[in-house]
Amino acid sequence: MRALRFFAPGRVAVTEVPDPEPGPGEVVLRVHAVGLCNSDVRVFLGEKRAQPGVIPGHEFTGEVVAAGPGARTPLGAVVAVCPIVACGWCGFCRDGYRNRCSRRRTLGYDLDGGCAEFVRIPRELEAGGHLLPVDPSLPAERRAMVEPLACVLASLEALGVAAGEGLAVVGGGPMGLLHVVAARAMGAGPILVVEPDAERREAALELGADVACAPQEAFERGMGLTSGEGFPAVAVAVGLAEAAPQALRLARKMGRVNLFAGFPPGTTLSLDANQLHYDELRLVGTQNAPLRLYARAAAMLPRLPALDRVVTHRFPLDRADEAYAARLERRGLKGAVVMV
Template sequence: MKAAVLTAPNEISLDDIVAPVVSPGDVLIRVKAATICGTDIRIYRGKKTAGVRYPSVLGHEFAGEVIDGGGHEGLKAGDRVGLCPFIACGECHLCKTGHENLCTSGTAVGYEIDGAFAEAIRIPAQAVRAGNLRHLPDHMSYDEAALVEPLSCVLNGQNKVGVSSADTVVILGAGPIGLLHTYLARLRGAARIIVSDPNQHRRDAALAAGANAVVDPRSDDVTARVLEETGGRGADVVICAIGVPALARQATDLAAFGGRISLFAGFSKGESAEMDVNAIHYRELTVTGAFGLSRKDYDRAFDMVASGQLDLGPLITHRYPLAEIGEALATAEAGEAIKVVVHND
């Protein structure tokens, strides 16, 4: 079968590889749509190396059609499905205390297990038994289903900082993740949403997604603008939706007394950031990270999309066939696209 194989940092090519070997209970899925994540780009460029093996097949945001249901009840060839792509062990202290997204014995689809930038993907029996697969309703497209995974991560992040209807939320970065944060904050009834991004196209997308105001950090003083928009109070919640270390310091400048800061985006290995520790202390700021997703996050995000509470279709701006994986990655990395889908029609 055809697959985009990563053999080393910056080296990926479309190759013929042996189809996945399916053990008893495993499920084989024909990939129909896989979206490109910032993590895929970081792995491709060698900026994320933990757990990455070579050669491997990237791609963890996807949906597809069952080829072999592995003998599981209620799962048969032709079924349309999406997947929560992190397979927690279910046995460790973290899993048992409600933190399965942090499970250190878990397995990530997309590099530890070959991922979805391929014609087909094997889902281990353990993931199927744990409930990681969800059937798509007829009205839910493969493209929409692929976006459930990043929405799940965003949901995890917003739960960590408790975004609610009384909040002014500032989102730093209007890439795909920043826009998903905008959509979700609007759904949660945030009182005011302010988004900062240097890209005009993405600022426009943020307004369309529900932002009340946008800021160009190249020409505007973001802190002054946020204080102006909030009557001098600052933001209840600040979300760093892009992995730029300098934004961590900016977040402490933007947060109101008692504010909450989410260092949501992943940073490259070895990077560090300066934060205003006096602001954290005297203004009683809460600073939290947010990593990955749990099956509970995935199920809640899936239901939001399936029920029509969130329409994520406008996020998809570019579609490429698997044969053009190089162009697809380049488009996603260039920053002009919002969400890029790799498809097998």
């Protein structure tokens, strides 16, 4: 089969590899679509680790076409995948946070992922409920967004976002825009997006933001939206050090700020400690999501056609490496490799 492989920072290529065969309790998916995440780009840049030779792709959807003895997922099932292989017995796993398992392995980084014609799903994922049924009539690119949407739901949960409550998002890239889509679906508002790129600001407004502005306008526009109080919830969706202090300025007293984005290694932040103390701000971080939020994300897909607007570039598998170039050059928003 054909697959995209990561060999070293700056080097990916589509090659021929053996077709995967399911072992006991395992299934094989014919991949329909896989999204390119900023984490994939960080691996490409050498900012994040992955096994040399691994097939990337942790945001994907497909159809079960083969099953080993003992596998329970029926042939023909169309699913999205929670790609985290966890130990199942550590404290985090017992508490329902497999995404925090200290022994975790992830498809696309440690084990072969979905940027291929077929992908083998390990027994631990099949048995653990990590194959999420999705509506096969939905566009494949939307079905592949269960993983990033689950991550955004974890962010909004940590921020305590609820109907009628305001949200500011610093960074209007694909994940920032998913915050807008999900928060609007929950009834949150007003929503402010802070983004220097005019095309992304326009997309934010189309997807439900009340205001999308450049960073130098953010404080004035944000205070105007909130009667001078600031926002109860602020998500930092871009890995730039200067985004964090701006997020704190947008937060109201007793507000929450989530460092959702990953940052380059060695990044340090300069924050006003007295602001954190006297304004009683809560500064948190989230990374990936527990399985229950993957299930919620899969159930939400039919009600979120706006997600389709976030995918602006589609590539066949033979040109999967071009998705990296498009992302690095900031062409459009999110790229996806589509096989159906």
